[in-house]
Amino acid sequence: MRTSLLSDWLAQRLDKASVEPSYRQLQRLLREAILAHELPAGRKLPSSRMLATELGIARNTVIQVYEQLAVEGYLLAGTGSGTFVADSSPDQQMLGSAAAAPASSDSGEHLSQRGQRLIASAGVSRRQWGAFVPGVADVTRFPAAIWSRLQARHMRNPRPELLSYAPPGGHAPLREALADYLRNARSVRCEPEQIIITTGIHQSVDLAVRLLCDPGDAVWTEDPCYWGVRSVMQASGLQLKPIAVDAEGINPSPEDLATPPRMMLVTPSHQYPLGMVMSLARRRMLLEFARQRDCWIIEDDYDSEFRYANRPLMSLQGMDDADRVIYVGSFGKILYPGLRIGYLVVPPALAEPFAVALAELYREGQLLQQAVLSDFIAEGHFSSHIRRMRNVYGSRREILMQEISRHFGDAVSVRGDEAGLHLVATLPGHVDDRQIAQDALAAGIATRPLSSYYNQANAPERGLLLGYACVQDDDIARHFATLARVIEEHLQIHR
Ligand SMILES: Cc1ncc(COP(=O)(O)O)c(C=O)c1O
Structure with a gap:
């Protein structure tokens, strides 16, 4: 861009009605023009007085912008003979082979091999709360009042x-x-x-x-x-x-x-x-x-x-x-x-x-x-909270087990229920537990397929991990009925 055109180019883009102040807009536009090689190294910029007049802004604003861009290394100023675009482009010889990196839209290509392996096998779920997310405590029972009192004690001073x-x-x-x-x-x-x-x-x-x-x-x-x-x-x-x-x-x-x-x-x-x-x-x-x-x-x-x-x-x-x-x-x-x-x-x-x-x-x-x-x-407080929550979770576990048995009798057995915040409802070996979990999620119920915890592609056991800790007692039957409908559809398909 010729210097004489620069004022026109800037004038077209400077929006005086914008909430972004003029000096910030001017800084941004000049930076962009330099980075995009629109203003090459060595190009002389109009004097601050001329640019201010042509853009209809205060001269001080232009001076401020030139000074700031000089501090950042975009411009060379204060030599007496004017303000110039600095040479900040990378030295290709120093960078070695100058072959341009291929443009890629696939984010995986940017990752290291271990990064790619991590993302390919990632198991983290977007749902972290509600029926029947495994392994999540009932955070609504957290004794927030006690905690905040103890916290206030430290925070006061x-x-x-x-x-x-x-x-x-x-x-x-x-x-x-x-x-x-x-x-x-x-x-x-x-x-x-x-x-x-x-x-x-x-x-x-x-x-x-x-x-x-x-x-x-x-x-x-x-x-x-x-x-x-x-x-x-x-x-x-x-x-x-x-x-x-x-x-x-x-x-x-x-x-x-x-x-x-x-x-x-x-x-x-x-x-x-x-x-x-x-x-x-x-x-x-x-x-x-x-x-x-x-x-x-x-x-x-x-x-x-x-x-x-x-x-x-x-x-x-x-x-x-x-x-x-x-x-x-x-x-x-x-x-x-x-x-x-x-x-x-x-x-x-x-x-x-x-x-x-x-x-x-x-x-x-x-x-x-x-x-x-x-x-x-x-x-x-910690020990009492554990005692209290053991009772809460114990009764939710009972309710869930009753619901499983009421819907499925012996067709679905339960394991791993003696401890923790989840149980495993085991399913017949021929069903696709990953598909069931996906269909359940579409119906609003989060579970995890047992097969996804195995290393091998063909897991020896199929089932669903059901967390009962973060579902209120009164909601368990209703949510399980939704899940049961999804499971039944799959069991029928495979009968
Ligand atoms: C077996 C097991 N270990 C560790 C964790 C995670 O522990 P933390 O949240 O402290 O990183 C979980 C979470 O579900 C888990 O199930």
Whole structure:
């Protein structure tokens, strides 16, 4: 664009009626013209007096714009001989091969290989609440009044430490309160220093993997397992080896045992998603194997607070004499998922490196929330909330099981219902549970197909995961009737 044309070009585009001030419009237009090579390097711009007159704006506005664009490197000004477009275009020789990158409309092409794998196997759902989203607590029962009172206490005159970055490992009083709770409720053997406060199990697993594994290391996961931590591990470049489960939990074959992994991830208290408890014999075998073959066990104890028939079981960590178990837990299922506070319990020798790495990698904060949570635990609200919610969820589980049996009798059996926030309604092996889940979603009901938790394409079992915690008692029958109609249609199709 010739300099003489520039004033016309700008005048056509400058909108004096716009809410965007003239100086900002002028800056934007000149920047755009330079970046689009409409104004090449070295081109002289009209003097501020001339441009102001031609555009009918104040000269000061033009001066201000020229000065700002000079500061940003678009223009060269103040040489006495005028204002020029600066040469800011990249040096193609320095960039090496100048072949233009192919334009692509497919976002996948921009991703790394591990990025593409992550997105291709992503399991995260857009629905996080309502009938029958698995694994979500009833957030409407969260004792908000108590929480806000405790929060107000800290907020009235917040200590500077609470508004700063977190110290390595998290807020000390929370680590103490949690150590007490875990020792009593879960038989975890720990001192407060071994507790590392994170944003949840996802982050805990990510940290453990980064510190204890290298890319390419073999890691065992249960098959089926929770898709979220599988994705976290996969994204770290680990070789995941799915190991089948039986009624006693993870069940490695003699061939599996012959090639030990660097790490394994298990859910001993309540296998996710099928719900069985790992037997004592299997626990002892795994601990001995880990000790002899020098591998790590991550114990994901995500929801064991809610057991309906008997007392919560002892953790695997509490039986470990060789410091091979990393215990991970979360407050998401007890309080509310969006709280994003969880923790790891690591062997004493790992406590310092884990605390330092956490602060180094993620620059943790949220100390106010951690302080409120530690008061909430120390003052007994946490235990009462668990007791109250165990009753609430226990009765919802009963109602849902009755509805399943009323609609389907023996045709649909239930498993994994002794604990947690969901159960599995198992379906005949020939039905397509993914299609059922899709059709149910179209009818307004969120479930997850059991087959999507298996590693292999042809899952050995079909079913639906039904979360009962975030559906009010009175709504369960109505929502289940909607779901039952969808299931019936599929069962009839396949009869
Ligand atoms: C087995 C299992 N582990 C971990 C998580 C996630 O925990 P967090 O929300 O603390 O990252 C879930 C969530 O549903 C889960 O089901």
